[in-house]
Amino acid sequence: MAADEIKLLVDVAEGRAQADTLFTNAQIVDVYGQRVVRGRVAVADGAIAGVLFDDRDGAVPDPPAAQVIDCEGRYLAPGFIDGHLHIESSNVRPAEYARMALARGTTTAIADSHEIANVCGLDGLAFMIEGARRVPLDIKFMMPSCVPALPDEQAGASITAEDMRAFMGEHPGEVFGLGEMMNYPGVEAADAETLARIDAAAATVSGVVDGHAPLVAGADLNAYVASGVIADHECTGPEEALDKLSRGMYIMLREGTCSHDLEALSPVVLENPLRARRCCFATDDRAPSDALAIGMIDNACRLAVERGIDPVLAISMGTLSTAECFGLDHGHGGPLEHRGAIAPGKRADLLLLDDLSFERAPHRVYAAGKLVAEDGLFVGDVAPETARVQELEATLRGSVRLPELSPEVFSYDFQPGSAVIDVIPGNAITRAAHPDSSEGLRRIMLIERHGRGVAAQAAGADGTGPAGCGLTGTHIGRGWVRGFTITGGAIASTVGHDSHNVCVVGDNPHDMFEAVRNVGQGGFVLVRDGAVVAKLALPLGGLMSDGTAEDVAREHDAFVQAARAAGIEPPLDPIMGMIFLPLPVIPTLRIRPEGVFDVTTFTYAS
Structure with a gap:
């Protein structure tokens, strides 16, 4: 200073x-x-x-x-700090995300843009950084650590430790830390490239390495923490959370749209409130409809209070604990960098609250001393798009490159005793099931959309049969899922963590084919009886809309309503509940372009 x-x-x-x-x-x-x-x-x-x-x-x-x-x-109260999130998972651009977040009292966001980076590489991260300059929300961008999520994932890009350092050299001071280290097997094995990426965190502003380690324990957890990872948002229960907290990690109680972990993890704090100093809140993935109507970190505070956590302690978990986790309460930078409390020498991110129930949006929100929101409405300034933002946005379009497909590729039989993905509504993890019949099951497929299947067909790998059938097991994965109860139709999506290939779930091959055929250059499509009944277009990387947050929220709500009519019941969100099914770093079973994958053994299930 x-x-x-x-x-x-x-x-x-x-x-x-x-x-x-x-x-x-x-x-x-x-x-x-x-x-x-x-x-x-x-x-x-x-x-x-x-x-x-x-x-x-x-x-x-x-x-x-x-x-x-x-x-x-x-x-x-101090402005809220969201400890871990993916802006792209809200399907809006950074400026639109900022309007939502500020209206609900979030004044700082720790953002990992590995979603768009998995599609468009570091140009995607550059777009997010440039877009965020337009708004008063302070977005701290982490360097995506695992692009792709696993070394053999069929993503649209790959980012090495060398690439990270080159980008940070070209964008000094713009990368805050290293994003969630999902490749925990690589850490445990002391893989050279994985450790080089962790070492690259030293070149970031904070030097902090965020984590992602569901169910990791014992010697593997010791190795993971020893590597320098400081936080985790993937705890499945209080015992796992305490195991990590006792090893020095910060625990993020995630409350998003798909994953609702706060209720399960709250006993960690209720048993001993002193632990709250190492516990934070995070949304991870939050749909605009939920963000605008229910809230973000303010929603986590509300649920914490309902669970019996003292309101002041809940606010501390949403502010000071997160600031301390990321070194934002003191240390590097001056007063405009320090935050997490109402104290001299801290950034004037302030919330005026009518009460401490968090039932409503803050009465007023101030970011760095300036009024940016009143009673749930954004009233701050958004600067016009620069030529650089427009240039980078153009590179995100046209990202969907699917191979030629025939209806026959979507038609396959169930083999009794086969491994089936068992969905747990409200939770990112799944179970493995081995039923004797297909009763209650739905087909699930993941189709590579970054051009590999197209190249394989051009090379003759598809053979002479119906289009796409020769790509099954290499670029088209097929399986079965239980608990995703769509009836008389199918849903297809270009959003599928983290490689964002096209995922489709349905109860009949014809509607599955039509849903994939209609995804165009990105989005969610619901088809019933051969007709598109709902669609949410996401032309930017197949992940983000070029519309407003309110537009996306309306379209999301309409999509959900149509999906409810098609048999998908709460608490399963038909959009957020689907996009995690391909994620190969959260147990237990996932769908990949090669087939059904067991995350616990890192083998393909049968």
Whole structure:
């Protein structure tokens, strides 16, 4: 921090210089002292210069201020920090995501853009970074660590440790840390490239390595933590969470649209509230319809309070704990970098709350001291798109390159006792089942869409039979799923973590064929009786819309309604519940272009 910046904050704190804004008559949520106390807060140049608590500082006069905001007894809390998320999974561009997040009180987002990077490589990350410059949400971009998620995944790009360092050299100060290290087998085996990627984190702003290690335990967990990974958002229960917390990891209680882990993990904090200092909140993947209607980190706070966690402690988990995890409460940078609490020398990311139930959006949201949202509506500024943003956006279009397909490739028989993906609604993990019949099952397929199948057909690998049949087991994976109860139709999607090949689930081959045929250049398609009944177009990388968050939310809601009519019942989300089925780094069974894959053994199931 420059000397003149220090001087301004000191002079404002001492009353020698005028503050930009003085908040008075506030009930300050003190996350350090774990209390609520009336007081005043002075802000200058986007940072907090002074905090005056009425119980000790009542006699201290108000510092002069250009603007005085009477909080009228409302609660004044730090802005929320989302510890782990993928903007692309909300199917909107960074500017639209920022409008949603700020309206619900999230002022900092730790974003891993490995979704678009798996499709478009580092140009995708560059697009996200450039797009985020337009908005007042402070988005900290992590370098995707596992593109592809596994070395043999059929993704659209590959990013090596050397590529990471080159990108960071070209974009100094713009990569905050290393994104979730999903290749835990590579860590455990001390794979040279995997360790080189972890080492590349030293060139990021924070040096932090985020994690992803579902069900990893014992010696494997020791190896994973010893490599430098600091956090995990994939815990499946309180015992697993405590096992990792006791080894020094931060635990992220994920509450997204597909994965609802907060209820299962809350006993970790309820049993001993001191553990909350190492527990954070994250959304991971949040649909715009849920973000706008229910909330984001504010929703996690609401659910935490409903589970019995003290409201001030819940706010601490959504602010200070996350800041400490990523080194944002002190250390590198100056006051505009430090955050997570209402304290002198911290960024003035502030929430005015009517109460601590989190039933409603914040009354007001301030980002770096500027008003950006009121009562759930974004009121801040979004800068126009630059030529560079438009140039990068153009590279994201036209990403779907499917091989030629025939209806016959979608028709195959069930073999009794075969491995079946067993969906667990509300949870990212699946189970393995081996039923004797196909009753209650649906076909599931994953079709490579980044050009490998096209090249294979050009080379004659498809043979002389119906188009696509010769690619099964290499570029077209076929299997069966239980619990995804679509009836009389099929859903196809170009979003399928993390390689984002085309996933299709249905109860009849004809509708599955039609759904895939209609995905175009990206999106979700629902077909019933041969006709498209719902569609959400995602032309940017097959992941993001070029419309507004509100548009996407409406289309998402319409899609869900049509899927409910087709037999998909809550709590399963027909979109978010589908996009995780190809993810080969979360147990137990997944669909890949080669077939059904057992994540616990890293072998193909039969």
